[in-house]
Amino acid sequence: METLQINEVAPRDGFQSESRFIPTDQKVALIDALTATGIARIEATSFVSPKAIPNLRDAAEVVSAIQRRQGVDITVLVPNLKGAERALACGVDEINLVMSASDAHGRANLRMTPEVSLQQFANIINTVRGSGVFINASLSTAFGCPFEGNVPEARVLDLIEQQLALGVEGVTLCDTTGVANPAQVSALCAQVLKRFPGVPFTLHFHNTRGMGLANALAAWQVGITRFDASLGGLGGCPFAPGATGNVCTEDLVHMFEQMGVNTGVNLPALLEASATLPDLIGHDTPGQVGKAGSADRRHPLPAQA
Amino acid sequence: METLQINEVAPRDGFQSESRFIPTDQKVALIDALTATGIARIEATSFVSPKAIPNLRDAAEVVSAIQRRQGVDITVLVPNLKGAERALACGVDEINLVMSASDAHGRANLRMTPEVSLQQFANIINTVRGSGVFINASLSTAFGCPFEGNVPEARVLDLIEQQLALGVEGVTLCDTTGVANPAQVSALCAQVLKRFPGVPFTLHFHNTRGMGLANALAAWQVGITRFDASLGGLGGCPFAPGATGNVCTEDLVHMFEQMGVNTGVNLPALLEASATLPDLIGHDTPGQVGKAGSADRRHPLPAQA
Numbered sequence: 001m002e003t004l005q006i007n008e009v010a011p012r013d014g015f016q017s018e019s020r021f022i023p024t025d026q027k028v029a030l031i032d033a034l035t036a037t038g039i040a041r042i043e044a045t046s047f048v049s050p051k052a053i054p055n056l057r058d059a060a061e062v063v064s065a066i067q068r069r070q071g072v073d074i075t076v077l078v079p080n081l082k083g084a085e086r087a088l089a090c091g092v093d094e095i096n097l098v099m100s101a102s103d104a105h106g107r108a109n110l111r112m113t114p115e116v117s118l119q120q121f122a123n124i125i126n127t128v129r130g131s132g133v134f135i136n137a138s139l140s141t142a143f144g145c146p147f148e149g150n151v152p153e154a155r156v157l158d159l160i161e162q163q164l165a166l167g168v169e170g171v172t173l174c175d176t177t178g179v180a181n182p183a184q185v186s187a188l189c190a191q192v193l194k195r196f197p198g199v200p201f202t203l204h205f206h207n208t209r210g211m212g213l214a215n216a217l218a219a220w221q222v223g224i225t226r227f228d229a230s231l232g233g234l235g236g237c238p239f240a241p242g243a244t245g246n247v248c249t250e251d252l253v254h255m256f257e258q259m260g261v262n263t264g265v266n267l268p269a270l271l272e273a274s275a276t277l278p279d280l281i282g283h284d285t286p287g288q289v290g291k292a293g294s295a296d297r298r299h300p301l302p303a304q305a
Numbered sequence: 306m307e308t309l310q311i312n313e314v315a316p317r318d319g320f321q322s323e324s325r326f327i328p329t330d331q332k333v334a335l336i337d338a339l340t341a342t343g344i345a346r347i348e349a350t351s352f353v354s355p356k357a358i359p360n361l362r363d364a365a366e367v368v369s370a371i372q373r374r375q376g377v378d379i380t381v382l383v384p385n386l387k388g389a390e391r392a393l394a395c396g397v398d399e400i401n402l403v404m405s406a407s408d409a410h411g412r413a414n415l416r417m418t419p420e421v422s423l424q425q426f427a428n429i430i431n432t433v434r435g436s437g438v439f440i441n442a443s444l445s446t447a448f449g450c451p452f453e454g455n456v457p458e459a460r461v462l463d464l465i466e467q468q469l470a471l472g473v474e475g476v477t478l479c480d481t482t483g484v485a486n487p488a489q490v491s492a493l494c495a496q497v498l499k500r501f502p503g504v505p506f507t508l509h510f511h512n513t514r515g516m517g518l519a520n521a522l523a524a525w526q527v528g529i530t531r532f533d534a535s536l537g538g539l540g541g542c543p544f545a546p547g548a549t550g551n552v553c554t555e556d557l558v559h560m561f562e563q564m565g566v567n568t569g570v571n572l573p574a575l576l577e578a579s580a581t582l583p584d585l586i587g588h589d590t591p592g593q594v595g596k597a598g599s600a601d602r603r604h605p606l607p608a609q610a
Contacts, residue, residue: 108607146604179600181563182522207515209600210556210593211563214518217487244593251515258486258516288515288549295484295514299451302413 004256004263005226007041007202008034008249010277011062012077014234016046016053017245018281024058026280028065033273034231035066037266039249041073043096043228047083063090075136079110084124087133094134096172097121099163101156102145105176109140118162125167137163138172138204143180143188153188157195170200172228175215178208182218190222204228205247206235207286212247213255220261227252231270232277232285244286250274254289267294309561309568310345310531312507313554315582316367317348317382319539321358322550323586329363331585333370338578339536340371342571344554346378348401348533352388368395380441384415389429392438399439401477402426404468406461407450410481414445423467430472442468443477443509448485448493458493462500475505477533480520483513487523495527509533510552511540512591517552518560525566532557536575537582537590549591555579559594572599 011031015022027045034042044066050057063076075094078084087095099117100106106113112120121137128135142156160171173188185203192201203219203226205212216227229252235245253265274290316336320327332350339347349371355362368381380399383389392400404422405411411418417425426442433440447461465476478493490508497506508524508531510517521532534557540550558570579595 104606144600146602147606149601149603178597181560181600183564208593208597209559210512210518210553211560213515214522214560217519217522248515254514255486255516255519259488288513292483292513295449295486296454297451298454301409301452 002225002262004220004261005040005202006249006253006263006265007043007075007226007228008039008231009043009204009228009246010231010234010249012043012046012056013228013246014230014232016055017234017236018055020282021055021057022280024061024065027058027062030231030273030276030280031062031066033269033276035069035072037269037273038264039072039270040264041075041094043075043077044092046077046079047086048077048079060086060090063087063092073134075134077138078124080120081123081127084127088128088131092133094136095124095128097124097135097137097168098140099137099159100140100145101151101159102141102148104147105141105145108147114159118159118166121163121168122166129167134170135168136170136172136202137168138174139163140174140176142173143175143184144177146177146179153191156188157191160192160196164196164199170202171196172202172204174204174228175206178206178211180205180215181211182214185215185218186222189219189224193223200226202226202228207233207244207247213251216247216252217255220256229253232274232287232290234277234281234285248285248287248289250287250289254294258295307530307567309525309566311554311558311568311570312346312348312380312531312533313339313344313536314348314509314533314551315536315539315554317351317361318533318551319535319537321351321360322539322541323360325587326360327585329366329370332363332367335536335578335581335585336367336371338574338581340374340377342574342578343569344377344575345569346380346399348380348382349397351382351384352391353382353384365391365395368392368397378439380439382443383429385425386428386432389432393433393436397438399441400429400433402429402440402442402473403445404442404464405445405450406456406464407446407453409452410446410450413452419464423464423471426468426473427471434472439475440473441475441477441507442473443479444468445479445481447478448480448489449482451482451484458496461493462496465497465501469501469504475507476501477507477509479509479533480511483511483516485510485520486516487519490520490523491527494524494529498528505531507531507533512538512549512552518556521552521557522560525561534558537579537592537595539582539586539590553590553592553594555592555594559599563600
């Protein structure tokens with residue numbers, strides 16, 4: 001049976017959106033708890049400028065302090081060459097480059113068009129190549145842009161092709177603002193799997209409009225086995241106030257395990273880790289299985305009046 | 306292109322769970338607004354004992370006062386013969402009988418085993434038959450029981466067969482406590498469509514563990530075109546505190562419309578109706594598209610620093 005590979009992004013995508021800095025030792029304790037669940041990958045932090053995202057200013061300390069375990073890859077987001085060099089110095093398993101599929105989002109979020117991002121990828125890859133560190137690239141707004149709207153499938157395919165030509169080894173398709181629908185996911189995932197056989201594709205969904213798990217189901221039905229997800233559903237979307245963030249890891253694991261699909265993750269341990277979040281971040285999380293319990297949960301019969 | 310038929314259950318399943326009584330004129334105004342969206346069916350109330358559910362004590366007044374529109378069927382929940390007689394006197398398009406697929410849930414919720422429920426169905430159907438009112442039956446815990454756990458598929462199929470033999474014309478399969486998963490939904494829906502061709506089946510999902518839209522997608526993929534849903538996602542689950550209720554109507558309509566599936570529902574009008582709920586019920590709702598806006602929404606580019 002094929003096993004889903006889940007990449008836990010709460011320590012990066014989640015914590016960067018929080019209003020307060022999570023102390024380094026608490027970040028490390030959470031990542032260690034996640035490692036113990038048997039999850040395949042953890043995006044532990046971002047080697048971004050401390051000025052740009054002060055919440056992740058302790059990136060090097062976090063990566064140096066966490067426990068490493070065979071079978072659990074530590075990946076980090078890397079926005080530029082300097083970040084890549086810092087990441088390599090700490091000893092990570094993977095770096096995750098990031099660019100946008102739409103000009104407007106690229107300019108707004110990274111101050112770079114996709115073409116400029118690709119040039120920067122080339123420089124980073126020149127430095128990283130040969131280090132043994134896996135090079136992944138995330139493609140934001142692959143299912144639509146909050147400013148431009150539709151991003152043509154042909155444009156997405158072309159950008160993936162250019163990434164791979166530069167030496168990118170794995171690609172994450174990101175539904176950055178939660179606009180993807182299952183029909184679109186099914187179509188694009190089938191396309192990329194057919195056109196780029198052997199390339200590990202990861203799908204990154206936000207649950208902004210409630211479609212996160214439906215989109216994951218649609219992707220899995222056409223052959224996608226790698227997903228980003230965030231403990232408790234952490235991670236905001238600045239263009240959807242009040243809406244939830246990333247697909248929630250425990251809700252995703254629960255759904256697939258209930259379907260009989262192996263995720264390799266110990267769900268009770270994952271739920272325990274998620275239960276520590278409200279104290280850590282100072283507010284409730286949108287995750288639902290943590291509140292309701294697994295579908296296997298039995299309740300005592302109510303007393304008859 | 307086949308059109309989805311959505312049955313709006315907030316005025317019944319939603320309002321019965323609220324802590325306060327919604328004034329009759331406000332219920333009527335909401336149902337009229339829902340009728341104007343073009344939705345296929347509205348479960349307007351329940352002709353239950355006013356002592357059992359005081360929130361719906363105005364069932365007859367509500368049904369008598371609402372505007373009727375060609376193509377929008379008004380259905381009401383009917384728990385017993387007396388309720389059926391009251392419903393018939395008000396002139397409804399459909400009655401919805403209810404029973405449980407599991408003994409324990411039947412006893413806890415209705416004080417009746419499935420077998421006793423079926424006997425009662427026979428009495429009600431004797432009274433309703435020939436009136437022109439469509440007879441639907443809802444089967445609670447069809448995907449699992451919070452007390453007993455697994456409900457065998459064979460038991461569900463057998464109960465449906467007995468319902469149909471008594472004169473039930475349509476069946477709603479209810480995931481009462483949000484335990485169904487897409488693989489299970491796909492399997493059971495394919496079974497019932499094959500074994501009972503021509504019978505209109507409706508699927509009723511709760512989003513308790515976040516799987517509501519994924520389950521609706523799975524059901525639709527095997528041929529189900531009728532869904533219950535609740536405006537704003539109203540409707541609680543007493544066994545999952547803090548978790549959300551029924552699948553949210555606007556989130557369901559939004560997903561299918563984004564997929565290119567016609568629901569016949571005017572989404573902006575539906576979102577306007579949903580936006581009136583917080584004032585009506587005194588709290589926020591779990592619906593997400595109401596907060597985030599449609600996936601087609603465009604945001605202005607942020608100013609460059």
